[in-house]
Amino acid sequence: MVKFAHLIPVFPFLAFLINIFFGRRLKGESALVAIFASAISFVLSAITFQGVLAGEGSYSLGHWLTIYGTPLNFGVTVDSLSVMMLLVVTIVGTLIQIYSVGYMHDDPRFPRYFAYISLFMTSMLGLVLADNFVMLFIFWEGVGLCSYLLISFWFERPAAAKAGLKAFIVTRIGDTGFLIGIFLLFFVGKTFYFADLTHVSGNEFLLTAAALLIFMGAVGKSAQFPLHVWLPDAMEGPTAVSALIHAATMVAAGVYLVARTFGLFVAFPLCLEVVAVIGGISALMAASIATVNNDIKRVLAYSTVSQLGLMMLGLGVGGYSAGTFHLMTHAFFKALLFLCAGSVIHAVHTQDIQKMGGLLSKMKITGITFILGTLALSGVPPFSGFWSKDEILLEAWNNGHPILFWLATLTSLLTAFYMARLIFLVLFGKPRSDMHAHESPKTMTVPLMILAVFAVFVGLIGSPVAHHAFQNFVKFEGHHVASEVSGGGWIVGLSTLVSLFGIGLAYLFYVQNNKILPVAFCARFTLIYKILLNKYYVDEIYDFLFVKPCLRFCDFLSRFDFAVIDCMVNSVADFTQGCSEIIRRVQTGLVQNYMLVQVWGLIIFILTVGKICFQF
Amino acid sequence: MIPLGFFVAISAVLFCLGIYGVLIRRNVVGILISIELILNAANINLVAFNKYLGTPDGMGQIFALFVVAIAAAASVVGLVLVIAIYRNGKSIFADDYNLMKW
Secondary structure, three states, rough: OOOOHHOHHHHHHHHHHHHHHHHHHHHHHHHHHHHHHHHHHHHHHHHHHHHOOOOOOOOOEEEEEEOOOOEEEEEOOOOOOOHHHHHHHHHHHHHHHHHHHHHOOOOOOOHHHHHHHHHHHHHHHHHEEEEEEHHHHHHHHHHHHHHHHHHHHHHHHHHHHHHHHHHHHHHHHHHHHHHHHHHHHHHHHHEEEEHHHHHHHOHHHHHHHHHHHHHHHHHHHOOOOOOOOHHHHHHHHHHHHHHHHHOOOHHHHHHHHHHOOOOOOOOOOOHHHHHHHHHHHHHHHHHHHHHHHHEEHHHHHHHHHHHEEEEEEEHOOOOOHHHHHHHHHHHHHHHHHHHHHHHHHHOOOEEEEEHHOOOOOOOHHHHHHHHHHHHOOOHHOOOHHHHHHHHHHHHHHOOOOOOHHHHHHHHHHHHHHHHHHHHHHHHOOOOOOOOOOOOOHHHHHHHHHHHHHHHHHHHHHHHHHHHHHHHHOOOOEEEOOOOOOOOOOOHHHHHHHHHHHHHHHHHHHHHHHOOHHHHHHHHHOHHHHHHOOOOHHHHHHHHHHHHHHHHHHHHHHHHHHHHHHHHHEEEHHHHHHHHHHHHHHHHOOOOHHHHHHHHHHHHHHHHHHHHHHHHH | OOHHHHHHHHHHHHHHHHHHHHHHEEEEHHHHHHHHHHHHHHHHHHHHHHHHHHHOHHHHHHHHHHHHHHHHHHHHHHHHHHHHHHHHHHHHHHHHHHOOOO
């Protein structure tokens, strides 16, 4: 029996403790500690995976709490979904930590960085293994905390500090909903366990509300519309962090949550519909913003939002396997893309793609892996993104969501376009500014190459070539297995065509006619261009609707504090001080003055005592 | 025999002069001398009452001797302080020193 899955998060936690307390003495070796811990977690995850293949399942570690008469156990979920997540998190996490050794090598807070990363690994693995909402929520907040710490890792920069706060506060809005949803589910459905969700019963309306509130947590964490605003700003953190937390793992936690609580969503079709629509909106919106953005990391960030939206869409149309499959492939190729971007930034010290160009000849490994990642994301066969995206499109069509299907197709087109644009502007053409690019060190390029292998081939396990091995492994019980139904032939053709068309369009725009066409386009569609460039003004709207009024209210409160509360307190103090000011004049410092007072005092005393006692 | 009232009156006058001197004199040496006056006023009282009350073993007179001895010692200390203050502040006027205030 596999009964050691709960040890998987323990090793990174030990690494965290070592690094946070002895990091200063360990210096460079702190990275070794963290990487070693992750590697052990990976090995354990692999063994757990084997155990699951052999038919082993979840277990409980013992009793924890009793809430309103309902016992709550320390449970560990071991099933296909959690094991897939474990493998993704440990593989990507380990590789990114190796990469970080090179990327962060001259940072003064090097050990601190690895301590945070280890803490993140702990939280993320714990989140995956939790078998009830309470434990999941604890780890859910843990990853949020690490995200905050790592986004504002370079807190000397005001932008980074602000971005960290923004991420924390915006996700907190979703988390509040999530928490209320958990309570609601408990009081209506009487359970905290994921396993009970398929047969939960109670007031329909309240349960629907609970599911939607839980989804709100996922929206916040996975940066879906309307809470997507924090993710692009989160790019202020180190690039390796963006790759690990804000592309591959943490933001996928929202998708994982929906997949984990899928039973609840399936029971209430309205919720599923909401998931799909929110996902669709996020996918298209973020993809369209990415087509005009000029910051290499922000393009990838919007791409992440868009792809997460696609996963949500996949889950929402009922494609449990499709959504989780895309989650896995996306984790690999998006981590790869971010690491490539990090390598580029490391070399040229700028994030503006308008200033780059022609880097392929100078950075061979980075360039080639970058191209492979792009092809995977764009959905060019036979790279991994093709298979998973195709699954989602297929599910959307087969389950009767033509509008969402066309939305997703349009998103694919835009995805191919902006990724190709990124590649053409960064790697091809002539350098557009004075750069002294050089290939990154081995610790950075080796993880790139390994991830590139995953990005290219990992899709095959869910393809018809492998007889949908993934879909048969990760599937929702009591739900139909991934569409092996035919009739998807034209969809495969369409999605391939769309990807190639997007790349071709970008080629036309940025290689063939890189002077005239984009400029002409901007001039022709000024309004659309401006809206896209300003990200649909979502930040501005939030600023106007929430931030400004909140600030004004706080300003009012602070004035009230100064004018009324402080005034009351201060006036008491002022009164006392004023009296003392007068009375202290008595103390002149002249000895003879004191003496005079003494004598007068004595005389008065004698007279009084004489008057009272001796009656003279 | 001179009546007791005279002694008491002299003593009272001396005492008042002493108090007056302590309060009025600016010169610290003057203040010290005035303190001696107060002490001597007390001495006169002691000796006079010793005589008139007929205390057998001359307790009052011995007491007066003690007061004289202690007054000598006290004025030594006082004068030392005056010298120390003078070295510090270049003044022996009491109202030049008002450091002991708020």
